[in-house]
Amino acid sequence: WAGPLWAGLPVVGWLGTDDRRKKEPEVFQTVSDGLKKLYKTKLLPLEESYKFHEFHSPALEDADFDNKPMVLLVGQYSTGKTSFIRYLLEQDFPGMRIGPEPTTDSFIAVMHGDTEGVVPGNALVVDPKKPFRKLNAFGNAFLNRFVCAQLPNPVLESISVIDTPGILSGEKQRISRGYDFAAVLEWFAERVDRIILLFDAHKLDISDEFSEVIKALKNHEDKIRVVLNKADQIETQQLMRVYGALMWSLGKIVNTPEVVRVYIGSFWSHPLLIPDNRKLFEAEEQDLFKDIQSLPRNAALRKLNDLIKRARLAKVHAYIISSLKKEMPSVFGKENKKKELIGTLGDIYKRIEREHQISPGDFPNLKKMQDQLQAQDLTKFQPLKPKLLEAVDDMLANDIAGLMVLVRQEETQRPNAVVKGGAFDGTLDGPFGHGYGEGAGEGIDEAEWVVARDKPAYDEIFYTLSPVNGKVTGANAKKEMVKSKLPNTVLGKIWKLADIDKDGMLDDEEFALANHLIKVKLEGHELPSELPAHLVPPSKRKIPE
Numbered sequence: 001w002a003g004p005l006w007a008g009l010p011v012v013g014w015l016g017t018d019d020r021r022k023k024e025p026e027v028f029q030t031v032s033d034g035l036k037k038l039y040k041t042k043l044l045p046l047e048e049s050y051k052f053h054e055f056h057s058p059a060l061e062d063a064d065f066d067n068k069p070m071v072l073l074v075g076q077y078s079t080g081k082t083s084f085i086r087y088l089l090e091q092d093f094p095g096m097r098i099g100p101e102p103t104t105d106s107f108i109a110v111m112h113g114d115t116e117g118v119v120p121g122n123a124l125v126v127d128p129k130k131p132f133r134k135l136n137a138f139g140n141a142f143l144n145r146f147v148c149a150q151l152p153n154p155v156l157e158s159i160s161v162i163d164t165p166g167i168l169s170g171e172k173q174r175i176s177r178g179y180d181f182a183a184v185l186e187w188f189a190e191r192v193d194r195i196i197l198l199f200d201a202h203k204l205d206i207s208d209e210f211s212e213v214i215k216a217l218k219n220h221e222d223k224i225r226v227v228l229n230k231a232d233q234i235e236t237q238q239l240m241r242v243y244g245a246l247m248w249s250l251g252k253i254v255n256t257p258e259v260v261r262v263y264i265g266s267f268w269s270h271p272l273l274i275p276d277n278r279k280l281f282e283a284e285e286q287d288l289f290k291d292i293q294s295l296p297r298n299a300a301l302r303k304l305n306d307l308i309k310r311a312r313l314a315k316v317h318a319y320i321i322s323s324l325k326k327e328m329p330s331v332f333g334k335e336n337k338k339k340e341l342i343g344t345l346g347d348i349y350k351r352i353e354r355e356h357q358i359s360p361g362d363f364p365n366l367k368k369m370q371d372q373l374q375a376q377d378l379t380k381f382q383p384l385k386p387k388l389l390e391a392v393d394d395m396l397a398n399d400i401a402g403l404m405v406l407v408r409q410e411e412t413q414r415p416n417a418v419v420k421g422g423a424f425d426g427t428l429d430g431p432f433g434h435g436y437g438e439g440a441g442e443g444i445d446e447a448e449w450v451v452a453r454d455k456p457a458y459d460e461i462f463y464t465l466s467p468v469n470g471k472v473t474g475a476n477a478k479k480e481m482v483k484s485k486l487p488n489t490v491l492g493k494i495w496k497l498a499d500i501d502k503d504g505m506l507d508d509e510e511f512a513l514a515n516h517l518i519k520v521k522l523e524g525h526e527l528p529s530e531l532p533a534h535l536v537p538p539s540k541r542k543i544p545e
Helices: 031-049 062-066 081-089 133-138 171-176 181-191 208-216 236-253 275-293 295-327 334-343 345-356 366-374 386-413 455-464 474-484 488-498 508-522
Strands: 070-075 107-112 117-120 146-151 160-163 194-200 224-229 262-264 471-473 505-507
Touching (some): 031 062, 031 295, 081 160, 133 181, 181 208, 181 295, 208 236, 224 236, 224 275, 236 275, 275 295, 505 508
Parallel strands (some): 070 194, 194 224, 224 262
Antiparallel strands (some): 117 146, 471 505
């Protein structure tokens, strides 16, 4: 049995019980099923042994692997967070309050439910089906400010949205919250699929608490998107300056070499105050919607990615804790040694980095770790247990690769897993769809062939290219087409679209169509992948496909 019979099956490791220490091959049915088992059998024992949950993040639960993708909205008060949710859902949700003053003073999880209603925080954290059970660690002050608004809405069938209290400026307000706001946001950041930071183009200041919050989102930069809201309230020149100022401010806080993606717009259903940038806002909104709509398709990959991040941190944490344990004296001078070790924690980091070839980016924040260690009894820490670390290494090296294959399979089986309903459906079809009647879509509703307007001018050029039997050769057409200065790849595509009868030559209608498509491209529009019906020349419309 031990040999080639089992070859090729993904091996899922230690089952944790001493008497069944043999490797058992197991094929996972779904990605979330696989992640749950790997976490419980391989990563959780390491986390528990080295008090990972006291230092970094509570243990994961089944609901964390099963839940729908979540979008977290963060921003200073009155930046339009609640209005943004209202805009996406196209309906009010229970507990919603909107106003210029700090109105939303609670965390509101907006989720799908068969009936409308509000579930208070204390009830939420005991519901095993919801991924919020570990939030009870933040205490009553937080739970009294946490609710779940449930309502039947098509958008919420595929994603959930977390509305957060408006971030205030000044020290006083931060103390009066009664719970660690940044820590709660960090907890959510670990578990959500997308973090949207909202800024108001009208009053662009980043308060101390906001910059602290953005710093707490470190390690989750890949999930962050920025929305510059209420951009219709200022003129183009002002908007350009505000955008520049926002990028400069973010560059100082978000420590990534890449530029954060910023979407500019007015995300509510009121008329635009200054409509000059309408086209820009429409394009930006489409991009943001596409980004949110892709979340269900990428949810499994995100959970896998987050588990890998967590496993790397847990490994480093185990090395740190066991190193401290090793240095502690067994009898005398414990307190002095503890102070010394905490003071030289940076050197311990460097040593672990060298000994185990770990990248500096995998280490937890030094200052925070030093503060947390003050309250711990270092003598009670566990020494290094190689078997626990081997199990996690095995998970990262072998099991995750097997799950990656499954992720791809799940993605191909559900190619249409996108967010539907609400504002996402508003612009899908019809004349208000993005780019309708522009570029290659121009003339879509007209009875006349749209190219006919400019055909006389194109015909003049056509007859200078010495056509034979009413057609110009590819070589002659090329001489004219390259004058557009478009690259050959683009001109090649235009040729394929225009040469409808595929005879390698262009007649006068096909030549006019090629020039029309060149004009479309030069005006900055995209070329269609197939020729739309309204662009097919009238004489060619009978040709069967």
